[in-house]
Amino acid sequence: MLAVNYTTLRENMKTYMDKITDDYETVIVTRKDNKNVVMLSEEAYNNIMENIHVLGNKSNYDWLMESKAQLENGMASAHELSEAETDE
Known part of the structure; x- marks a missing residue:
C-alpha cells in the first residue's frame, strides 16, 4: 500500500x-x-464487491465455512478430471 x-x-x-x-x-x-x-484497480474493486455479495448471504457463508472446515480437517480428496466428449 x-x-x-x-x-x-x-x-x-x-x-x-x-x-x-x-x-x-x-x-x-x-x-x-x-x-x-x-x-x-477496477479488478480489485470487483473482487471486493463479489466477496461482499457472496459472504453477505448467510447460506453461502455457512456453506463456505463448512467447506473450509472439511478441508482443514482433511476431509477433502483430489480427483483426476477427464475430458468430456463432444458431439459434432
Missing part, C-alpha cells in the same frame, strides 16, 4: 495508475482535514 499527497499524485498520475493496475498496489491519497481517498 502506498500513500501519496494529492499534489504528488496529480504530477505523477500515470505512474501511480500503472502501479495500481500493473502491480496490484493500493494508493491512499492524503488530503487536508484527513479527507483521504483510496485508489484501487
Whole structure:
C-alpha cells in the first residue's frame, strides 16, 4: 500500500495508475482535514464487491465455512478430471 499527497499524485498520475493496475498496489491519497481517498484497480474493486455479495448471504457463508472446515480437517480428496466428449 502506498500513500501519496494529492499534489504528488496529480504530477505523477500515470505512474501511480500503472502501479495500481500493473502491480496490484493500493494508493491512499492524503488530503487536508484527513479527507483521504483510496485508489484501487477496477479488478480489485470487483473482487471486493463479489466477496461482499457472496459472504453477505448467510447460506453461502455457512456453506463456505463448512467447506473450509472439511478441508482443514482433511476431509477433502483430489480427483483426476477427464475430458468430456463432444458431439459434432
